[in-house]
Each structure stands twice: as structure tokens, then as C-alpha cells.
Amino acid sequence: xxxxxxxxxxxxxIHAETGERLxxxxxxxxxxNCVSVNTENTDFLFISAEKExxxxxxxxxxxxxxxxxxxxxxxxxxxxxxxxxxxxxxAPRSECPVRAAAISIAEEAIAKARGEA
Numbered sequence: 731x732x733x734x735x736x737x738x739x740x741x742x743x744i745h746a747e748t749g750e751r752l753x754x755x756x757x758x759x760x761x762x763n764c765v766s767v768n769t770e771n772t773d774f775l776f777i778s779a780e781k782e783x784x785x786x787x788x789x790x791x792x793x794x795x796x797x798x799x800x801x802x803x804x805x806x807x808x809x810x811x812x813x814x815x816x817x818x819x820x821a822p823r824s825e826c827p828v829r830a831a832a833i834s835i836a837e838e839a840i841a842k843a844r845g846e847a
Contacts (some may be wrong), residue, residue, distance in 0.1 A: 733799035
């Protein structure tokens with residue numbers, strides 16, 4: 731098994747009927763329903779981080795069969811972003827089409843991670 735292939739997209743959780751952002755109570759109900767619907771895999775995975783003022787939930791990954799793989803990929807995202815930034819800061823521009831394509835993908839990924847794309 732592996733992670734869910736990309737591209738991945740970020741969405742706000744919007745109420746289907748009102749068009750408004752979901753409240754914390756509604757999100758809790760959504761999470762409860764997601765867990766109770768999936769009887770094969772009851773793990774409900776979150777990504778969290780330690781901040782100066784304590785632990786912080788980063789996101790919910792889901793409880794489908796790809797959940798553990800997606801969670802590992804997402805947990806590695808900060809280090810992957812840092813590695814791309816370092817590599818691009820040192821990478822000379824090249825006429826090699828494969829290298830140019832890789833650099834372009836890396837630049838697009840960094841812009842997406844920064845909310846610039």
C-alpha cells in the first residue's frame with residue numbers, strides 16, 4: 731500500500747446547506763460520523779506538532795486504507811520543504827530538460843506550500 735497520489739488540494743470545511751464554514755461542534759460531528767462509517771479501519775489519524783506554547787493539531791488525515799501512508803507523508807512535509815529550499819538555493823540552472831523539469835516541480839511545490847500558488 732502507499733499514500734494517496736497527488737496533487738492534493740486544501741479546502742475549508744464548508745457546511746453543504748448554509749455555505750458557511752463549519753463550527754468546531756459541526757467538525758466534531760463530521761469526525762464522529764467519519765469514524766463510525768468506516769468499520770474496517772477505526773484509526774482516526776491526526777498530525778500534530780510541538781509549538782512553544784504546547785502541542786498543536788495540524789490536520790486530520792482520515793481513516794481510509796491510505797490514512798497511515800498519507801499521515802507519514804504529511805508528517806515529513808516540513809523536512810521535505812526545507813530540503814527543497816536548500817537544494818534550490820544551491821542548484822545551478824541547467825539546460826538539461828530533466829533537471830529543469832525537476833527544478834520547476836520543486837519551485838511549484840514550494841510556492842504551493844507557502845500559499846503562493
